[in-house]
Amino acid sequence: MQKRFSKIALVMLVMGLAVLFVPATPAMAADGASAEGGSMLTTLGAARLGGAIGAGLVIMGAAAGIGRIGGSAVESMARQPEVAGQIFTPMILTAALIEGATFFALIITMLAVNAK
Numbered sequence: 518m519q520k521r522f523s524k525i526a527l528v529m530l531v532m533g534l535a536v537l538f539v540p541a542t543p544a545m546a547a548d549g550a551s552a553e554g555g556s557m558l559t560t561l562g563a564a565r566l567g568g569a570i571g572a573g574l575v576i577m578g579a580a581a582g583i584g585r586i587g588g589s590a591v592e593s594m595a596r597q598p599e600v601a602g603q604i605f606t607p608m609i610l611t612a613a614l615i616e617g618a619t620f621f622a623l624i625i626t627m628l629a630v631n632a633k
Contacts, residue, residue, distance in 0.1 A: 564629070564630050565630055567629070567630070568626050568627060568629060568630030571622075571626040571629070572623055572626045572627075575619055575622040575623055575626060576619070576623075578619075579615055579616065579618075579619035582615045583612050583615055583616070586608055586611050586612055586615070587608070587612070590604050590605070590608040
């Protein structure tokens with residue numbers, strides 16, 4: 518079921534991105550709604566869309582990583598409560614490293630959007 522949902526989500530994403538690049542109808546071009554030869558997505562718009570998609574992927578990856586660390590740590594503490602102090606510090610350190618990498622990736626994404 519999860520594989521099927523992933524395939525459907527991927528197809529919908531590709532179709533949605535394809536719609537962004539479809540040329541505008543002649544009626545829209547005649548009204549001056551599209552200034553770049555009939556394309557509905559400008560260069561600046563494409564850069565911002567790429568930045569938004571990149572930022573979203575970065576955040577989803579970080580959330581998955583930190584969630585996995587937290588879940589594993591809590592499960593370990595539940596199985597052996599006496600080692601909770603030994604598990605807690607490496608868990609926080611690893612989460613902080615993931616968060617640092619996430620901030621770095623977000624800054625790179627934002628710089629890519631503003632590059633000219």
